[in-house]
Amino acid sequence: MKRRDAGAEAHKWEFKARFRRQAFGWRSQPAIQRVKQAVSEIRKVARRDPVLAAEGAVLFLERVSPAIEQVDSSSGAIGTAVNHAVEDLSAIIAGAPADAETRDAWLERLWEAHANDQIPYIERLADHWGELCASREVASAWADRLLNITRCALSPDKNLRGYFHGTTACLSALYRAERYTEILEVLRTESFWPYRRWAVKALGAMGRKPEAIALAESSRGPYTSDTDVDALCEEMLLSSGLADEAYTRYGLRTNRGGTYLATFRAVAKRYPHIPEERILADLVETTPGEEGKWFAAAKELGLYDAAIQLARTSPCDPRTLARAARDHADNNPEFAVEAGCAALAWLTKGYGYEITGADVWLAFSATMKAAGTIGRTVETKDRIRQIVGKGPDYSFVASVLGRELGIGP
Numbered sequence: 001m002k003r004r005d006a007g008a009e010a011h012k013w014e015f016k017a018r019f020r021r022q023a024f025g026w027r028s029q030p031a032i033q034r035v036k037q038a039v040s041e042i043r044k045v046a047r048r049d050p051v052l053a054a055e056g057a058v059l060f061l062e063r064v065s066p067a068i069e070q071v072d073s074s075s076g077a078i079g080t081a082v083n084h085a086v087e088d089l090s091a092i093i094a095g096a097p098a099d100a101e102t103r104d105a106w107l108e109r110l111w112e113a114h115a116n117d118q119i120p121y122i123e124r125l126a127d128h129w130g131e132l133c134a135s136r137e138v139a140s141a142w143a144d145r146l147l148n149i150t151r152c153a154l155s156p157d158k159n160l161r162g163y164f165h166g167t168t169a170c171l172s173a174l175y176r177a178e179r180y181t182e183i184l185e186v187l188r189t190e191s192f193w194p195y196r197r198w199a200v201k202a203l204g205a206m207g208r209k210p211e212a213i214a215l216a217e218s219s220r221g222p223y224t225s226d227t228d229v230d231a232l233c234e235e236m237l238l239s240s241g242l243a244d245e246a247y248t249r250y251g252l253r254t255n256r257g258g259t260y261l262a263t264f265r266a267v268a269k270r271y272p273h274i275p276e277e278r279i280l281a282d283l284v285e286t287t288p289g290e291e292g293k294w295f296a297a298a299k300e301l302g303l304y305d306a307a308i309q310l311a312r313t314s315p316c317d318p319r320t321l322a323r324a325a326r327d328h329a330d331n332n333p334e335f336a337v338e339a340g341c342a343a344l345a346w347l348t349k350g351y352g353y354e355i356t357g358a359d360v361w362l363a364f365s366a367t368m369k370a371a372g373t374i375g376r377t378v379e380t381k382d383r384i385r386q387i388v389g390k391g392p393d394y395s396f397v398a399s400v401l402g403r404e405l406g407i408g409p
Contacts, residue, residue: 011055011056015038015060027072028072029077031068032077035078035081038060039089043088054092057092058110065117065122068082068121073119083124086124087124094131103138106132133173139176143174143177146173149166168195168198175201175205183199183201184203187199191219193229201232212232226253227254230250231250233249234249234250243273255270260296260297261296263283267279267283280294280298280301292317294310295311296320307339312342316351318359319352321340321363324336325339325367325370326366328370330370333371333374334370336366337376343363343367344364344367348387355396364401384405
């Protein structure tokens with residue numbers, strides 16, 4: 001185990017000078033950028049000296065809330081950035097091979113920072129308290145320290161019940177100490193999901209996973225995170241070897257990405273035994289009326305027939321379709337023709353944002369190039385003429401392509 005030494009004390013952290021009390025004004029972007037830079041700096045150090053990095057992480061978590069207390073948090077962006085930082089830095093602190101004295105000092109500093117967190121920004125640090133303890137023995141000691149106050153805070157007696165910033169930390173410590181029965185006892189009358197979820201986790205750790213899932217499902221409501229419920233239940237089913245049930249009940253909801261393609265990849269990575277075609281079809285069903293938005297995902301996966309069917313089913317961005325036609329005109333001309341015709345069809349119906357003549361010409365020229373590759377120039381041009389002719393009288397698309405197609409006034 002490594003002990004904090006003079007080198008750690010002397011290390012100059014770049015973020016330290018930037019995170020002074022009220023260092024940031026109301027604008028959130030400068031603060032978000034500095035938070036990300038601080039995490040990056042600590043991560044870089046962690047690759048060569050994990051104990052020093054953990055020291056830096058503790059220092060950052062002590063300073064971040066006072067530094068950004070004046071930042072406008074109405075958009076939620078700064079809160080999200082700090083939450084991500086807490087997640088990343090908690091793992092660095094938990095994994096550092098520090099000696100007992102150093103870790104005890106870190107925990108005391110973090111406890112004080114958490115208690116003084118007025119906004120609060122580092123509230124979620126308590127979720128990781130058990131991991132921060134790094135051992136069952138330390139976690140158990142912290143649980144003993146916090147348990148009596150936590151019992152009062154969660155008491156059904158309104159004269160005793162109240163807010164305690166360490167409630168979640170106590171539950172997390174009990175969980176790390178494997179004192180599952182005590183968690184269930186403390187939470188026996190509790191319905192608030194951020195606390196009750198620890199009872200779900202305790203039941204799962206005790207091997208009572210059907211009970212855990214039932215408890216989680218019964219907790220759904222307006223003040224419960226459905227995403228958290230789904231994630232906990234999915235993990236329990238997967239750990240029980242029930243992958244198909246996990247996929248059917250929770251997999252499509254839990255594994256969401258920032259884009260449709262990212263969502264597909266997240267689900268496919270989680271469930272590699274499920275065929276890609278089935279995953280795509282199941283995901284499409286979760287967004288009725290938005291089938292066309294899955295076109296790009298299907299195309300990237302090489303599911304070209306499915307992609308074209310999706311593009312025909314509901315509105316799809318004409319520019320996306322036109323680019324697909326252009327990019328595949330040589331290597332997959334049949335697909336390119338269908339994508340280009342679909343682009344022109346949606347353009348004719350008025351879809352697309354700030355469409356210009358260049359967009360129309362891209363769709364047309366890419367389609368005709370692909371058609372020429374497979375010897376279907378005449379019939380494809382006739383098909384486009386029929387597509388354009390079904391639009392409003394002398395539509396914008398017709399005005400652009402009229403001379404080429406021989407239509408218009």
